[in-house]
Amino acid sequence: MRPGPKNSITDVEGLRVGNAEDHRLKSGVSVVLCDQPAVAAVQVLGGAPGTRETDLLDPHNTVQTVDAVVLSGGSAYGLDAASGVQAGLREMGRGFAVGPLRIPIVPAAILFDLINGGDKDWGRYPHYRELGYQAVQAASEDFMTGTAGAGTGALTATFKGGLGTASTVMDNGITIGALVAVNALGSATIGDTRHFWAAPFEEGVEFGGLGMPQPFPQDARELRIKFRTGQRETQNTTIAVIATDAVLTKAEAKRLAISAHDGFSRALWPSHTPLDGDLVFALATGTNGKTVSVQDFIDLGAAAASTMARAIARGIHDATAAENDLLPAWSTRDSAT
Template identity: 80%
Template sequence: MLVGNADDQRLKSGVTAVLCDPPATAAIAVLGGAPGTRETDLLAPHNTVQTVDAVVLSGGSAFGLDAASGVQAALRDLGRGFPVGSLRIPIVPAAILFDLMNGGDKDWGRFSPYRELGYEAARAAASSFATGSAGAGAGALTATFKGGLGSASTVLANGITVGALVAVNALGSATIGGTRHFWAAPFELDGEFGGIGMPSPWPGDAMLPRLKFREAPAAPVNTTIAVIATDAVLTKAEAKRLAISAHDGFSRALWPSHTPLDGDLVFALSTGAGGKKPLLEDFIDLGVAAAATMARAIARGVHDAAPAENDVKPAWSQASA
């Protein structure tokens, strides 16, 4: 599984593509109230197509759905896709976040740039990739700081690996009250997002929701979109359950999450490369790891964001200790 980013810093937006070779079993769980998606109905367990060639996370709101066409074109160049007679149709579900009001120049003319950004992201796919202000996280925001693209992984005791990739653009905040401490701090490993732990004393405003439309007089510009992937052998129904479990990581890392103004969703991918079919008790452990790994990835997306010209929110790195 490879990840590629393409972004335009003047636009303050971009695309992240996750390429699956061979195709991966996939599912989706949508718990936010304002999602934007393409080709996600086919991921239901009862529908015919069992695997996907890629999934796409994109900025641009509904314009960003064009990114999947670019990724599809790149895969077609490679001869990839679901066979239909003599043809191959790349299966590329996609999700978008709203980053149209983040200080970037969106005067792109007749056609949006997202199809080409999608193509570039697919062509750039590799085993290593940038996080923070990159790809789908290039223009992401939270209520308090810039958002961004984050990733994390966990290897379970039984050898199964789970990894999370997330573009954090939440209505709420990844940090506690007015502090720079992350809600996900209990899950942090090796100081991966600052190593500052929980605040002490506990701030009196911690439980007060910090929301974009309260922090600044602008329309809400939201949605956190993610991928949870594993090398375990899962059915589509089990992948759906894994995606649901990963949403617990949203709840651990963002306050609030899953609001009517967020399109929060998680794609789940099972490559089966590890060759292990989890038993029921193993699957519970896998779900726990998915939630913790997702929480870490969300915090890392905010932590890794970089300051840039015309920003409407500060980067986490600019906050005073």
């Protein structure tokens, strides 16, 4: 297995990503746009999710494919972003056919970034619908990571969070990619160091190449919890998309989303808490044309987990400092630690 050419979710043929952000607000939106409707599923394991159109992704429900998936900041306000994405897709003539009409199918998930140093005095209506529309217009195979899109205002317990991506090309030619907005209650780094929990899965120096700390900190297992003694304990949630070019059923896509959650557990300590809304959408474009046997799916699930872990670390690694930040960016911390 190896990373794809871009080490990005857009190495999965048939997908583009668009970002839009408001840096004064310290928030933003990311959209994964499917060139053709893609089979989709979702798995929610956090205790505080915020979602739209996720029930229809259950394997027993009617709609099999989606046109796009939205990741947004803004907590519940950010769910408006999906309406902006729908508007952009409607202009393109995209959507589920109902008689002469087409209804774009756009599931969405949000993270809580309302208390992060940004100016949230937006007036009567929040900006997320327009940001969603802008994200569709910006959709491309190339996009910014770190302090961008849904990761613009993200925080972890120890560093700024961010938007991360990674990809893996399997030995059988199937590609898998991840996109994640990291805003975890816990930490992606070990103890008080800059070393990532995801280090065993790093490809090259994609998130700094520091490896595991030597010696391993004695207090590494002590939980670093965001604002544990403050009043902001609900400012959390890591939301993600795992995608493949394999041909999957809706039930298989659900299993892929479940496997990708292992990447959360590998890269974040702790993860899936009652105060996180941790969620993974799965997309299968089918552009590779290959179906997956049960045996092959074991490899696919393992690749989903490691790719997700790498994407989480890259999101924090790529974040940049900005005015009124509450936490430092990973890149600004003393490189000796």
